[in-house]
Amino acid sequence: MGVIAACQPLQRPFQPEVKSSWRAAPGPRTALYVEPVKDGPADLEKAIASNLQKLGIAAFAGEAAPNRYYVRGFIIDKEDGHYLNWTVFDPQNRDTGLYALEKLEDTGNLAEVPAESIELLAAKSASDIDKLLGGDGINFAELNKPVIFVPIVEGAPGDGSESLAAAIQDELARRGLEVLATETGANFVVRGHAEITPPKLETQIIEIVWSLERRNGEQVGQVRQRNRIRAGSLNGAWGDTARLAARGGADGVYNLLKKSEPDYFRPKS
Secondary structure, eight states: OOOOOOOOOOOOTTOOSSOOOOOOOOOTTTSEEEOOOTTSOTTHHHHHHHHHHHTTOOEEOSSOOSSOEEEEEEEEEETTEEEEEEEEEOTTSOEEEEEEEEEOOOOSOGGGOOHHHHHHHHHHHHHHHHHHTTOOOOOHHHHTOOEEEOOOOBSOSTTHHHHHHHHHHHHHHHTTOEEESSSTTOSEEEEEEEEEOOOBTTEEEEEEEEEEEETTSOEEEEEEEEEEEETTTTSSOOTHHHHHHHHHHHHHHHHHHHHHOHHHHSOOO
């Protein structure tokens, strides 16, 4: 009769009684410290960290943490101006060879760059840093995409206030622009204002002014339309007159947008 023996665990000599553990440093997208820029714009590193967070990088500014990747910015001079060089370092303070250059505005004091320029510089820097770390960066064309709201036109007789606003919304949409029904989410507002003269020799002069404004109230430009009409002919329904007026107004607004946002309207290669 055979004997069945249970298998015994093999001895493993020289094995430690307690297993040691090793913690790797978080990757640069998991924890990335943004250093302040020496002699650079104040709080630029905070703005860049905020933009990086929107791109999916757990970036932070302020107090540095040990065992982290970090990105350091320093200003360099070239023949065509000042540049901000961003370089990525590993947790052992070794240069990873990943760097990006951003051109600075020429000012007397580099620490006094205008706020709007800092916002753009922070966005561009964050976009390039994201690309260095395998991301897609910021789609600036999409970021600058005009999104329009058209409120009721002021001062128009008859149903012109509503019909003009509706007509120019349609005309702007036909030109490929995004038009919203409410102001929320829009970055441009097209305001219409109409004035009509008192009747004289059975005629009147009507002038329509379309103002293109940014959401902060800054005016980009105006489009003026002026026509002689039969007295009282626009006191009721405007009909095709609203569509014809809106067509010319939309052409003017579109041209103003092309001049103010050239990067968005530049042909895509």
